[in-house]
Amino acid sequence: MTTMLQIAGVVAGYDGSDVLKSVDMTVETGSITCIVGPNGAGKSTVLKTISGLLRPRLGTITFLDKPIQGFSPRAVLETGIVQVAQNHSLFNEMTVQENVRLGAYLLNDRARIDRALAEVEDLFPIVHERAHEKAGNLSGGQQRLVEFARCLMLNPKLILLDEPSMGLDPRTLKAVFDTVKMMQASGRTILLVEQNVKTGLGASTHGVVMESGKVRLTGSSAEILHHPEIGHLYLGGTLEDANTAEGSPPASTSAPAAQR
Amino acid sequence: MQHLRKVSPLVWLFAGIAFPFVISDPTYTTIAIFALLFAAAASAWNIFSGYTGYIALGHAAYFGIGGYALAIICQHWQIPGGYTPFYLVPLCGLLAAIASVPLGAIALRTRRHTFVVITIATFFILQLLSYNLRSLTNGSSGIDFPLILQWAPGFYNLPFYYVALLLTVLALGVSWFVRHSKFGLGLLAIRDDEDRALGLGVRTGSSKLIAFVISAFFVGMVGAVYSYFLGSVQPSFTFDALFDVAIALMVFMGGIGTLTGPILGSLVLESSQQYAALNFTQGSGGLYLIMYGSLFLVVILLLPQGIVPSAKALWARYQATHTASVLPDPSGSGGANPVARSAPGDGMGLATPREEAKA
Ligand SMILES: Nc1ncnc2c1ncn2[C@@H]1O[C@H](COP(=O)(O)OP(=O)(O)OP(=O)(O)O)[C@@H](O)[C@H]1O
C-alpha cells in the first residue's frame, strides 16, 4: 500500500491556543481510516486543517507527495480532497439540486457538471427525486446522502467525513456506512471521524485514536479494536463492554471529556 | 402552463412598449418613468443584497455619482439637450461602478451588521463631498442639465420612458442570468452560510464584490437618467438618504431574492407614491413617509417573505387542494414537506445506494 496523505508534526488551533499538539498520522491509498476519540480531542480540527479551513501553525501535510499545508480551501479541493463537515452542512434554503451543483463549483465546464450530476443521481436517486425541494426539508439521513452526492461531484481522491453517523437511526446508519464502503470500492480513499468506536472501526480498515490533541494509537482497525489500552483511553472502561453491548452502541458521549 | 410561462415575459414586454401609446397623458407617463427607474434600481440592488443577503443601505451614493457624472460631463463639454446625454449614461454607470470597487471592498471586509453601517457611512461621505467639492459640483446650488427645447411637450416623456424601460429590462436580464449561473449559486450559498461556501471553493470575497459592483453600475445609470429627467442635480436630492429606504422597502415588499419581486414592489410602490403626491399635494412629503412606514409594517406582518413568494405559496396551496378533489392523495405537493421527514422517505432514498454497493 502507498501513502496518500501524511500529516507530520501538525500544530494548529483557534485564536492562539493550540488544539492539535504535534499530530502525526498517515492515510493509506484505498483505505477507510477512522479517527476516534472523546469529545474535544481535536478530531474535527484535524479534518479542518487538512481541508484548509484552518491553517496549521507548524508541521507538514503531504498529499500525493506534495505539501498542501496552508492551502486555501479552494486549492485543497483542487488537489482532490473534499470534506463533508460535521452537523448538517447543506444549504437549507437552497434546493437539493442546487446544493449538489455547488459541489462542482470549481468546474467551469457546464457539460462536465451535468455529467457529474447525472452520475451522482444514479448513485443517489434522492438527488433526482427531491431535486427542487429545499434541502432543509429533508430528514437527517436524507441530508447525509445529499452531502455524499455533493462531495462526489468533483470526483475526489480523498474524502473527509466528519461523524457521518451523527443523529441517525441504526438502519439509516448501516445504509450510510454501506455508502461509505461503496465510495471506497469505487476507488476513493476515506478519512472519517467517528464518536462510536465500534461502528466506526468496524466499518474501517485503519484506525487512529486521538486524545487531547495528540495521536495515541494507530494501526489496523482490528488492532485498535482489540488493543487493551483503548478501553481505558476512550471508554473509561474495558473494551469487553464495547464488544458485548451487541446492537446498542457504546455510550461514547457519556465518556468524560477530561481534557477541557 | 409551461408554455404560458415562456410567453408571459414577452407579453409584459409588449405591454411595457405599448403603454405610452395607450396612456399618453404626460402625468401618467411621468409616473411610469419614475416607477420603471425604481424598478431597474431595485432589481439591481437585489442582485447584490437579495442574492448575498448583505443589506446595503448606501446605494444612493452610486445613484448620486451617476447623476452628478452626467450633469458634470454635459456642463463641461457643453453637450446640448436631447439624445446625446442618453449615450453617456453607460459611462456614468461605469464611473459609479469604479467608485464602488474600493468602497465595496472596504465595506465587505466586515460581516453583515457592520456592513450595513459602513454602507450608510459611505453614502454620507459622498453627500458631503457633493456639498464641498465646489469646483466640481457647484456646492449646494447644484448643476442644471441642458434644456431640451426641441422636444414637444407630448413627445418629451417618450425617450425617457423607453430608456427607463430598457434599463429595467437589462437589470432584470442580468438578474436572471446571475440567478441561473454558477456565480449566482455561489452568491446564494454565501447568503445561506458563508463559511460553508468558502469550504466548497466559492471565492466569497470576490463574488460579493462583483455582485456589489454590478448593482452599483445599474444604480449609477438610473441616477443619471433620473437626474436628467428632473433637469438638475443637487446634493440634497441627488444624494437622497431616503433612496435606499425606498429601494429596500420595494424589494422586501415584492420578495427579496426573487427575480420579479423587486420589479413588482417598485412598480406598485413608486407609482402609488407618485400618484398620492400628485393628488394630495398638501404636505405630500410627510404623507408618503407615513405611507412607507405603514406599508412596511403591513408587509412584514402579513407577507414576511414578500408578495411574490407569498403568492406562489398561495397558488401552490390552491393547486394542491384543487388537485386533491381530482386525486384522492395529494402527497406529492409542496404542502407535504413535514411528511417527508418521516421514516418511509428515508427508506426510499437510501435503498438504491445500498444495492449499488452490493453490485
Ligand atoms: N471554531 C472554534 N473556535 C475555537 N475553539 C474551537 C473551535 N472549534 C473547536 N474548538 C476547540 O477545539 C477543541 C477540539 O475541537 P474539535 O471540534 O476538533 O473536537 P472533536 O474531537 O471533533 O470533538 P467532537 O467529538 O465533540 O466533535 C475543543 O476544545 C474546542 O473547544
Ligand SMILES: [Mg+2]
Ligand atoms: Mg468534531
